[in-house]
Amino acid sequence: MLKKQLSVFAIIFLAFLSFAHAQDLQIIKQRVKADLLAPPVNEKTINQLVKTIRPDGTWPGINYKDVSRTGFQHKDHLENMLALARAYKKPGSPLFNDPAVKRTFSAALDFWLANDFRCDNWWWNEMGTPNLMINTLLVMDSSLTEKQRAEGLKIARRANLETFGARPGGDLMPIAGMLGKQALFTHQPDTLKRVIKTMAAEIKISTGRGINPDLGFHHRTDNVTSVLTYGTNFASSFAYWAATIRGTQFSFPEPAMKLLVDYFLDGICQSQVYATYPDPGAMNRDISRRNAMEKENAALPENLLASTNYRAEELKTVIRARKGEIKYNRTRDRYFWYSHYYTHQRPGYYTSVRMHSSRANNMEEPHNEEGIKNHHYGDGSMFISRTGREFFNIFPVWDWQKVPGTTILQKKDVPHWKQLAKKGKTDFAGGVSDGVYGVAAFDFVSVHDPLKARKSWFFFDDEVVCLGAGIHTDTALPVFTTLNQCLLKSPVTVNANNKTTVLKKGKHTLPEVSWVCQDDVAYIFPEPTSVNISNGEQTGNWRKINHQAWATEEPVKENVFSLWLDHGVQPQHASYAWIALPAADAKAAAAYSKKIPVKILANTADLQAVQHTGLQRTGIVFYKAGSISLGDKLTLSATAPCIVMIKADGSAAPAIAVADPTQKLNALQLKVNEREINVPLPTGDQAGSSVMVQ
The missing domain is CATH 2.70.98.10 (Beta-galactosidase; Chain A, domain 5)
Incomplete structure (x- = not known):
């Protein structure tokens, strides 16, 4: 009898769980669709698309033949489809449920599905095209034909966790997000669970691709900083989903949220002018793109703030600074020893x-x-x-x-x-x-x-x-x-x-x-x-x-x-x-x-040193073992190449910051006047970071 009761309770519990998952899935789907419908509809642009579409579903001005890495204007066709879908489905749009817009959209989508364009650049095939496709499918949803749903989903599913692009680094997180949208479109809670688990697992410290021990970011194994490109896309994708699944059974674990907030505030924002404009020193090939240095909007920190209370006041400050409501007044230096990048705010x-x-x-x-x-x-x-x-x-x-x-x-x-x-x-x-x-x-x-x-x-x-x-x-x-x-x-x-x-x-x-x-x-x-x-x-x-x-x-x-x-x-x-x-x-x-x-104390190939008398700070670069007089009463010596920032007043040196720029040493010896100081240096993934000597 007891066994039978337990079985009944299990069935009831599973049914309740299934109902709860389905309910949460619907909540998340509505949030995603609301986000996709949020941009304004430009009636003039949409009417022009309706007017200029050709009978075969193409638009003039788009080169449909060039699928090279430097071409692929086909993205314009995909973006036109999404704009049409938004105009047709957005409540309050002047073209809401407009039959001409629907016909134009269907002709454009059917043309794409019939040709299934591929680019020589893998990114479009596994990320760019699938992303625009799944967004379009979610917006149109019930207004699609069964064939459009099935064929469109095939293209969207090229963004998945088994492809080349879904490797650790900046691309895995956006690809996982696309798979999450596929799960919403097909009502598959188990797939969404897998997506959330995968994304949370990526929020970790990595000595290779991903968030580095210094809270910088590497997309590849070349150790070149990519904090403002792939690293920001990585954080934006996670933060978007964190806000989208908040308050549901799919929510991210708090440790992952905290690390992502740390990375945003101490990595991304530290690599931006007033946490708003990208520092050109942290950029790469993206500087050759028009308007690449435009100011950042507040979406990323707003999504983080919607998802966690961790460091909430700092997030609010960044949001207000990016909206132009306050001046960002932070004073902070940080050296990213994994990326050879020094920042001074x-x-x-x-x-x-x-x-x-x-x-x-x-x-x-x-x-x-x-x-x-x-x-x-x-x-x-x-x-x-x-x-x-x-x-x-x-x-x-x-x-x-x-x-x-x-x-x-x-x-x-x-x-x-x-x-x-x-x-x-x-x-x-x-x-x-x-x-x-x-x-x-x-x-x-x-x-x-x-x-x-x-x-x-x-x-x-x-x-x-x-x-x-x-x-x-x-x-x-x-x-x-x-x-x-x-x-x-x-x-x-x-x-x-x-x-x-x-x-x-x-x-x-x-x-x-x-x-x-x-x-x-x-x-x-x-x-x-x-x-x-x-x-x-x-x-x-x-x-x-x-x-x-x-x-x-x-x-x-x-x-x-x-x-x-x-x-x-x-x-x-x-x-x-x-x-x-x-x-x-x-x-x-x-x-x-x-x-x-x-005062410039030294500027030679062996030793460079500068003293700021008002701040009682002296910076010294020892390119080899050496010694330097910091005044009448203070001398500093080092037994190996190193960089030192010393706080000193007269003959007293209450604090010294030391780093090994070669990242090879386990320790070095400093000598302040006659006092010898053995300095253990960080090793492993902390090698090259600063150590404070009191």
């Missing part, structure tokens, strides 16, 4: 440095023939952003051998794009930070040219001190170090030979320059220096940097400001020293130049 500006090493490629491969001039983009580039708009769509007119921050051999042109991405050649590339201040350093060995240099950057509140030494090449060509190449937003003011002038537009070679100012960013020279300036119109085109079909040779013109140092032909032991002073006008630059609060 201040309330009035943002800057970053990007490097490479024998542990990483210099740059992402120019896949699909995008970013084909990026050869020197990671060679110690430093981008200064005060507004986040300094580099918007500048890249078609750029001189690609004057990347900001880099030291480059000036050739006739960069090599062919097939020779762009190469493994780095140096072990010494790293950074140290105490969370507020820090140092980045690079034993730079070019992967393209016979050129070497020792480069370092010292990050304080109001300034970044930039040093270079041991600049050497045996090739009889000039070597330039570029301080900046950005949009020209204001007149250029220069102080040379103790005289301040405003430059006319053109090209200038000026001796004995103490400072330069443009767009409220000043460039200070502790010792008067000869500089080169270009402030005027530059012409180029998108086709020079991107071979996608949309990128034409139509001229692009922009007013550009460039500032660089000429080390001469075949330099042997050249050096430089300059100070970036963001958020400073000409008056502030003049005052700063007369009373510089930083």
Whole structure:
């Protein structure tokens, strides 16, 4: 009798569970459909699509023959279908249930199903096309014929967890999301469960593809940062589903939610200007796409906030900043030791440095023939952003051998794009930070040219001190170090030979320059220096940097400001020293130049060091074991190459931050005056990170 009762209870429980799953599935489906229907309907555009469709279901202006990696305008056809579906099914739309819209949609869909276009680029076949197809099917849903449902679903199902693209990294998460939508369309709760489990399992720390131990992101095994491309798509897909399944039996586990929030706030937002604009220093081939540096919307943090209370106030701050309601005032430094990428956030500006090493490629491969001039983009580039708009769509007119921050051999042109991405050649590339201040350093060995240099950057509140030494090449060509190449937003003011002038537009070679100012960013020279300036119109085109079909040779013109140092032909032991002073006008630059609060203690191929007396901070780069006097009463020595940021007052050194840029050491010894300190260094996946010594 008891056994029979238990059996009855089990049947009732399973029935209840099945009912609950079906109910939750319907809730999730309605949320997804509401999201797909949210964009506004452009009645004029839809009427034009209805008017211009051909009898065979095609539209003029779309090349249906070119399925190459750089072509595939077929995406326009797919996007037209989704727009028509939205116009037809959206309540309140002026074309809601319009028969002409329905006929146009059906003709376009039937044409696609009859031809089933495939692109030479796998991404469209396994991601792009299936995504647009399943979105369209979900919107039209009951208005589809059985044949359209069945044939459309076959195409949508090319996005699945068994395909090439569904590998760990940036693509697996979006593909899983597409499979989730398929489960909603076909009412399969077990498939949705599998999707949610797969997505949650991907939210983990990985030393390969995915979220890295430093909260950066790698999409491939080249160790090139992809936090703002694949890494953001990864987070966006997860956050979207987290918000969509919230409050149901399918919800994500809290540990996964917390790690994703940490990654968003400390990885993605730390790689953005004011958590809103992408830092060009963290971008790859995507910089060769039009409008790639547009500001981010608030969807990702809003979805996270809808799904968890973890770090809620910080998420709210980012949301308000992205909506323009408040100014983002965070002060924080972070070095991403897995990606050779240093970030420096201040309330009035943002800057970053990007490097490479024998542990990483210099740059992402120019896949699909995008970013084909990026050869020197990671060679110690430093981008200064005060507004986040300094580099918007500048890249078609750029001189690609004057990347900001880099030291480059000036050739006739960069090599062919097939020779762009190469493994780095140096072990010494790293950074140290105490969370507020820090140092980045690079034993730079070019992967393209016979050129070497020792480069370092010292990050304080109001300034970044930039040093270079041991600049050497045996090739009889000039070597330039570029301080900046950005949009020209204001007149250029220069102080040379103790005289301040405003430059006319053109090209200038000026001796004995103490400072330069443009767009409220000043460039200070502790010792008067000869500089080169270009402030005027530059012409180029998108086709020079991107071979996608949309990128034409139509001229692009922009007013550009460039500032660089000429080390001469075949330099042997050249050096430089300059100070970036963001958020400073000409008056502030003049005052700063007369009373510089930083002191360059050393700038050689073996040792580079800068002291900020007001902050009581000194940054030191030991390229080999050595010693340095930090004042009358304090000496610091190191037994191995390292980077150090020391807080010191007189003879006391209460705090020292240390990092091993070679990521090879288990420990090193520091000596502060006569006191020896043994410093255990992080190993394994923490090798290269900063350690604090009290």
